[in-house]
Amino acid sequence: MLNKEVLLEVKNLVTDFKTEDEYVRAVNDVSFTLHKGETIGIVGESGSGKSVTALSIMQLIPNPPGRVSGGQILFHTKDHRTIDLTKISAKEMRSLRGNDIGMIFQEPMTSLNPVIKCGEQVMEAIMLHQKVNKRAARLRTLELFSQVQLPTPELILDRYPHQLSGGQKQRVMIAMAMSCNPAILIADEPTTALDVTVQKTILDVMLDLQRQNNMGIMFITHDLGVIAELADKVVVMYKGKIVEQGLVMDIFSNPKHPYTKSLLACRPPLDKRLKRLPVVSDFMKRDENGEIIEIPKSVTEAIGSVIITENERKEAHKALYSGDKILEIQNLKTWFPATKSFFGRTLTYTKAVDDVSFDVYEGETLGLVGESGCGKTTLGRTILKLADAHEGKIYFKKQEVLRLTEDEFRPLRRNMQIIFQDPYSSLNPRITIGNAIMEPMKFHNIGSSNNDRKEKVYDLLKKVGLEEKHFQRYPHEFSGGQRQRVCIARALAVNPQFLICDESVSALDVSVQAQVLNLLNDLKKEFKFTYIFISHDLSVVKFMSDRMVVMNKGKVEEIGNADDIYHNPQSDYTKNLINSIPKGRLEDITSSIEKKKSASLVNY
Amino acid sequence: MLKFIAKKVFYGIVVLLGVITTVFFLFNVLPGDPASIMLGQRANKEAVEAIHRDLGTNLPIMEQYALYLNDLFVVSFHDFKDTESHWYLNPQKYSWIPLFQVSESKVIVLKIPFLRRSYITKRPVSDIIIETLPETAVLAFTSIVIASIIGVFLGIVAAVKRNTFYDKLSLVLSVLGMAAPSFFVGLIIAWLFGYVLTEYTGLSPTGSLYDIDVWNGEVLELKNLILPSITLGIRPLAIVVQLMRSSLLDVMSQDYIRTAKAKGLSFYAIILKHALKNALNPVVTAISGWFAGLMAGAVFVEFIFSWKGIGYEVFEALTKNDLPVVMGATLIFATIFVFINILVDIAYGILDPRVRLK
Numbered sequence: 001m002l003n004k005e006v007l008l009e010v011k012n013l014v015t016d017f018k019t020e021d022e023y024v025r026a027v028n029d030v031s032f033t034l035h036k037g038e039t040i041g042i043v044g045e046s047g048s049g050k051s052v053t054a055l056s057i058m059q060l061i062p063n064p065p066g067r068v069s070g071g072q073i074l075f076h077t078k079d080h081r082t083i084d085l086t087k088i089s090a091k092e093m094r095s096l097r098g099n100d101i102g103m104i105f106q107e108p109m110t111s112l113n114p115v116i117k118c119g120e121q122v123m124e125a126i127m128l129h130q131k132v133n134k135r136a137a138r139l140r141t142l143e144l145f146s147q148v149q150l151p152t153p154e155l156i157l158d159r160y161p162h163q164l165s166g167g168q169k170q171r172v173m174i175a176m177a178m179s180c181n182p183a184i185l186i187a188d189e190p191t192t193a194l195d196v197t198v199q200k201t202i203l204d205v206m207l208d209l210q211r212q213n214n215m216g217i218m219f220i221t222h223d224l225g226v227i228a229e230l231a232d233k234v235v236v237m238y239k240g241k242i243v244e245q246g247l248v249m250d251i252f253s254n255p256k257h258p259y260t261k262s263l264l265a266c267r268p269p270l271d272k273r274l275k276r277l278p279v280v281s282d283f284m285k286r287d288e289n290g291e292i293i294e295i296p297k298s299v300t301e302a303i304g305s306v307i308i309t310e311n312e313r314k315e316a317h318k319a320l321y322s323g324d325k326i327l328e329i330q331n332l333k334t335w336f337p338a339t340k341s342f343f344g345r346t347l348t349y350t351k352a353v354d355d356v357s358f359d360v361y362e363g364e365t366l367g368l369v370g371e372s373g374c375g376k377t378t379l380g381r382t383i384l385k386l387a388d389a390h391e392g393k394i395y396f397k398k399q400e401v402l403r404l405t406e407d408e409f410r411p412l413r414r415n416m417q418i419i420f421q422d423p424y425s426s427l428n429p430r431i432t433i434g435n436a437i438m439e440p441m442k443f444h445n446i447g448s449s450n451n452d453r454k455e456k457v458y459d460l461l462k463k464v465g466l467e468e469k470h471f472q473r474y475p476h477e478f479s480g481g482q483r484q485r486v487c488i489a490r491a492l493a494v495n496p497q498f499l500i501c502d503e504s505v506s507a508l509d510v511s512v513q514a515q516v517l518n519l520l521n522d523l524k525k526e527f528k529f530t531y532i533f534i535s536h537d538l539s540v541v542k543f544m545s546d547r548m549v550v551m552n553k554g555k556v557e558e559i560g561n562a563d564d565i566y567h568n569p570q571s572d573y574t575k576n577l578i579n580s581i582p583k584g585r586l587e588d589i590t591s592s593i594e595k596k597k598s599a600s601l602v603n604y
Numbered sequence: 605m606l607k608f609i610a611k612k613v614f615y616g617i618v619v620l621l622g623v624i625t626t627v628f629f630l631f632n633v634l635p636g637d638p639a640s641i642m643l644g645q646r647a648n649k650e651a652v653e654a655i656h657r658d659l660g661t662n663l664p665i666m667e668q669y670a671l672y673l674n675d676l677f678v679v680s681f682h683d684f685k686d687t688e689s690h691w692y693l694n695p696q697k698y699s700w701i702p703l704f705q706v707s708e709s710k711v712i713v714l715k716i717p718f719l720r721r722s723y724i725t726k727r728p729v730s731d732i733i734i735e736t737l738p739e740t741a742v743l744a745f746t747s748i749v750i751a752s753i754i755g756v757f758l759g760i761v762a763a764v765k766r767n768t769f770y771d772k773l774s775l776v777l778s779v780l781g782m783a784a785p786s787f788f789v790g791l792i793i794a795w796l797f798g799y800v801l802t803e804y805t806g807l808s809p810t811g812s813l814y815d816i817d818v819w820n821g822e823v824l825e826l827k828n829l830i831l832p833s834i835t836l837g838i839r840p841l842a843i844v845v846q847l848m849r850s851s852l853l854d855v856m857s858q859d860y861i862r863t864a865k866a867k868g869l870s871f872y873a874i875i876l877k878h879a880l881k882n883a884l885n886p887v888v889t890a891i892s893g894w895f896a897g898l899m900a901g902a903v904f905v906e907f908i909f910s911w912k913g914i915g916y917e918v919f920e921a922l923t924k925n926d927l928p929v930v931m932g933a934t935l936i937f938a939t940i941f942v943f944i945n946i947l948v949d950i951a952y953g954i955l956d957p958r959v960r961l962k
Binding site: 058060094095096097098099102103105107110111112113114115116124125128129160162173176177 | 858868
């Protein structure tokens with residue numbers, strides 16, 4: 001670092017949340033320092049305390065139940081005063097929030113007020129802190145909107161949030177956080193909900209702004225890959241504590257703590273084929289007291305032990321593609337009415353799936369990848385007759401699915417199951433998970449009695465890595481990863497042969513994602529499933545699938561062997577998709593560090 | 605927006621048509637012969653038949669239905685020569701502008717809907733409604749305005765002071781307010797403020813919007829409005845308080861409120877600018893639903909306070925089997941419901957820009 005001016009010092013921060021009878025320590029003795037022009041990446045899984053740390057700095061911890069119960073947060077102002085944010089009054093804190101410290105949140109969809117125009121939401125902060133009139137604030141907002149590269153800033157100024165795309169909303173959020181030239185920008189998973197291509201542009205915008213304003217950025221994420229080319233320093237958090245911190249290069253090239261190693265190893269690699277992804281438990285165990293016991297192993301070792309060779313894969317594919325087709329899709333179109341005449345006649349259609357054809361072989365995993373809105377989810381739903389096809393044919397085991405009535409289709413439905421994206425909303429909160437798994441069994445007359453079914457559920461729970469005692473519990477008692485396991489168990493309850501996984505791991509942290517992906521692969525081996533694996537994340541799709549279909553605007557962009565597509569993409573769309581994936585390679589990190597250095601040399 | 609409104613109006617007309625049909629057939633199966641109601645003790649065969657002929661009640665039911673619809677529609681079909689026909693364009697019944705002549709004696713006209721005449725007083729039902737409806741409207745409107753202003757305010761306070769003594773108290777009082785029957789509360793209020801405390805309040809237990817004064821004739825008595833409108837407003841008030849409270853608390857936990865806090869806005873700026881507009885939607889629905897409901901539901905309150913509104917009139921008509929009045933009032937209530945619903949949909953569009961798209 002060329003300039004060592006300190007902006008923020010967090011010293012021994014402790015934040016507690018009160019539950020019914022005790023205080024739970026969400027952040028435990030956390031210390032780090034942020035300098036001017038520096039980016040700190042704070043990495044950890046959900047529940048590791050990274051967001052709570054950020055909210056503690058902003059003094060936005062909801063109180064009760066939360067409280068900052070120890071430590072100091074020292075902020076060095078522009079006029080060289082040092083303020084302890086834990087000690088100042090609410091009024092003083094308000095004058096800092098949005099002015100000296102800006103914050104961007106994870107969910108651009110819900111973080112903007114739906115009934116106030118975008119421009120006004122940004123202008124509000126400017127008018128509040130800089131004491132300027134509406135016209136000046138408007139001009140400044142226009143300037144900000146063009147800085148974050150929003151198209152047609154004048155128009156966006158008067159739009160409501162629901163009229164913008166997710167990426168555009170996040171740009172508005174960034175503009176809002178940047179509106180008063182803050183010294184510090186806290187970004188809490190700002191790109192997690194966005195497509196990789198959008199993520200890349202957003203990250204570029206943030207870096208650009210940082211270079212211009214020389215601000216300090218705290219970037220919170222669950223995915224080490226995202227910050228590889230962005231951060232100067234990395235802080236790894238686990239269960240409320242910092243387990244490792246250091247320069248980005250050191251963390252990536254020589255991780256010390258087993259948890260850091262597992263975070264690096266659990267990302268689906270793009271250049272290799274693995275049997276299974278290394279997970280946290282490969283690197284460490286926890287004893288009864290919650291103390292971490294390290295299993296000595298390096299990241300390279302862990303990955304090296306599970307590589308599939310080119311030949312093994314070729315052999316497997318030979319057997320696979322000489323087999324039968326389980327699903328054939330011919331010229332499938334799913335169109336939704338877009339505009340209707342006064343009396344309800346459809347005038348134009350939104351072509352969600354437009355003339356798509358492909359086959360799926362028995363025992364294959366077919367990946368379906370594309371950006372949000374490309375029609376991949378609708379395609380999956382159409383195959384299961386959850387959305388109505390407009391035209392085309394679908395054969396499942398030589399039976400034409402679209403011509404069957406709902407009654408005739410029911411026995412087939414047992415064979416075709418789907419695992420949805422959101423494990424939080426796809427389970428009924430008032431039904432115990434045991435009953436949730438048992439319900440489809442009853443419906444399809446599987447098992448002779450309730451006791452028989454219960455036995456099966458116990459069996460399934462064990463298969464997906466849960467326990468028998470979980471039968472009587474309700475969804476809210478489980479973490480996201482566990483809930484997704486429940487959803488998988490529910491899909492398996494009716495002994496299907498064919499499963500559609502619709503963004504099944506997208507809502508999960510990378511570390512949990514690796515466990516669920518491994519589970520899906522283990523189950524596939526055991527039960528000989530055929531998967532259609534839908535995701536916006538090309539690295540995950542590539543890891544899972546034999547062949548992959550790239551979709552764009554309802555049409556198939558490219559189809560073929562997953563490795564071939566990755567190494568030799570034919571269309572520009574696929575190339576862009578692959579280039580946007582943060583890969584976390586050491587050479588990329590080195591080059592980005594070099595780039596930053598030369599940029600700061602120009603500035604000073 | 606225009607298309608949106610046109611659509612709502614179209615659906616509204618369909619709903620009204622349904623109501624008219626239901627009301628017509630429902631009241632036709634009810635017992636009660638208009639002739640004996642009108643004639644009372646003087647009924648004899650000739651007189652009864654004459655009345656049937658006059659009202660058309662001896663016709664087949666479908667023809668009666670067609671006649672009824674023809675009477676209600678703005679554009680209608682009539683015979684202007686044959687005075688004996690039920691389709692006769694009787695100047696005593698209708699006031700019209702002729703549109704075009706269909707044949708020698710048939711004509712299509714534009715007219716004010718004809719709601720028939722009361723069996724008892726022989727007055728046109730529309731006159732009765734025009735006379736009494738404003739009184740009820742004033743009463744219901746005052747109650748709902750009182751309920752919404754006070755209710756929104758108290759609801760906000762309850763949400764802001766959540767889990768304090770005030771919040772708990774407001775919950776208890778709201779439950780009481782919702783549970784207490786209006787005829788009971790009405791009696792208590794009339795007795796307490798109009799009789800026991802009348803020296804201090806200067807109010808009387810009963811009275812209408814207009815009183816007949818010996819010297820000045822009809823005079824406006826606004827103070828008579830106070831007690832019945834409070835009585836009528838208690839239940840919507842209780843509901844608005846609780847709805848406003850829960851809706852605001854719900855909104856305050858949303859992500860965009862956290863964003864507003866991160867901007868450095870003060871607590872009250874957040875409530876007033878960011879939370880309130882979002883929180884008002886369910887409240888607006890409730891208020892408008894209640895307003896339409898109050899118009900129809902003011903019967904007891906009007907009865908207790910002798911308020912000469914449409915509820916009072918319907919009550920009288922029901923006891924005397926005066927079907928045209930009951931039917932006319934029912935139709936008016938339905939029309940008001942539909943009309944207010946259209947207004948609410950438009951208000952939604954203004955409050956929440958997301959609705960406009962759909």
